[in-house]
Amino acid sequence: MVLIGLMGAGKTAIGRRLATRLDIPFIDADSEIELAAGKNIADIFADHGEAYFRDGERKVIARLLGSGPQVLATGGGAYMNNETRETIECRGISVWLKAELNILMERVGRRDHRPLLKTRDPKAVMKRLMDERYPVYAKAGITVESRKVPHEEIVDDIIDALTNSPALAGDGGRQTGGSRGADGR
Numbered sequence: 001m002v003l004i005g006l007m008g009a010g011k012t013a014i015g016r017r018l019a020t021r022l023d024i025p026f027i028d029a030d031s032e033i034e035l036a037a038g039k040n041i042a043d044i045f046a047d048h049g050e051a052y053f054r055d056g057e058r059k060v061i062a063r064l065l066g067s068g069p070q071v072l073a074t075g076g077g078a079y080m081n082n083e084t085r086e087t088i089e090c091r092g093i094s095v096w097l098k099a100e101l102n103i104l105m106e107r108v109g110r111r112d113h114r115p116l117l118k119t120r121d122p123k124a125v126m127k128r129l130m131d132e133r134y135p136v137y138a139k140a141g142i143t144v145e146s147r148k149v150p151h152e153e154i155v156d157d158i159i160d161a162l163t164n165s166p167a168l169a170g171d172g173g174r175q176t177g178g179s180r181g182a183d184g185r
Contacts, residue, residue: 002072004079005097008107010146011073019071029074065091096140
């Protein structure tokens with residue numbers, strides 16, 4: 001299972017809990033990229049540029065997806081690469097953690113380590129990324145709303161969507177989760 005979405009959508013935090021619940025390993029693609037490169041992502045961007053990073057990301061994700069059942073959290077741009085997207089769809093099921101702009105900005109504002117947001121107007125950058133990426137993310141096998149609720153509720157939504165997913169039944173359908181109300185019912 002591969003979690004996709006913009007930075008701040010909760011891929012790592014929710015992914016860890018989901019993997020624990022499913023009793024399978026959790027892997028963070030960004031951590032694996034840093035390990036392979038011997039430097040952090042900000043330094044990879046600064047030293048080599050985004051194209052170099054995306055090429056390494058594509059290779060690492062392809063390798064990871066060949067290593068058995070797991071919950072894999074990807075970087076926000078990973079699913080934008082056609083080859084990576086095809087690999088994800090062939091070897092797993094994609095789950096888009098979709099979040100509104102204000103939620104994303106609140107979450108990413110807690111830490112200052114996002115290379116794409118090191119700008120005078122990070123909100124404008126995030127909005128542009130949403131406009132560019134959301135139509136592509138919409139191709140994911142499952143969509144779940146990442147919202148201001150305990151992470152366990154999002155995990156429940158993902159498991160519910162997986163359980164009821166036509167994509168897992170083999171007919172290639174798409175499933176949307178997260179339709180619970182604010183009280184979780």
